[in-house]
Amino acid sequence: MQQRFLPSALGRTPTRSPPPVPAIVAQQAQPAGATFYADRGEGLFRISGRPSQKVTFMSIAIDPQKVVDINMQLADGNYIGFGGNVIQQDEIMS
Template sequence: MSILFTIGDDSVSRPPVASPVILTQQGQGTFGLQGRPNQTISFASVTVQPDDSAELTICLADGNNIAFAGQQTRKTAEDIVLNLTSSGNADAQGPANIRYGPNNSIISISSNGTLDGQPFFIQFSGQPATTTPAAKTVTCTGRMQNSWQYRAEARNRRFTQIN
């Protein structure tokens, strides 16, 4: 007598697939670039891929955004440190310190560095999202590292649409 057991789904033997870390938050902050007026930040997002490549995007109050690419160099239960390397076609250098909290919210972002050789800074403080129906929808557009263009809408700290 022999017994043969089979598994209809072979996913049991596969290792788990790592997923990206995605942090988002409405808030208030300032982006400054030497020689230009400071700009107000209204929303920020951070995406860290399983290979530690990362993108930090800040949405400005005027509807434009600035996306930085880089590498995650440290992660704890409360913060992530990115080494920024580019912004679009521009060179960027400097660390970005991101403190995060529950529900993938961003508590704060602090960064000082250079963008094509010019000093820049980012200071951002996240605020708890309101759950009232009058909550503002934030829209950001940009270009990812792989040249894909995107448009993202968020409401109450959650993406509602990404194109």
């Protein structure tokens, strides 16, 4: 079996390519003025007092009313989602 490697991002070392993301992660078209970020890779999600979980996919959607949804796919196939309101956002410079 041939291993594929993703290019390093943000100074991280290359990691083995994650399994294909299931169709359930697909997002509907975002409304005008919405901000959407998504990325594949590997990282750890940690909460004090709980075991660390490996994250393989993450998306962040911010709508024009500053409502945010954060979704993570874990290596075991489970999902964790958070929602709330943006209280501070840095300027995005182009």
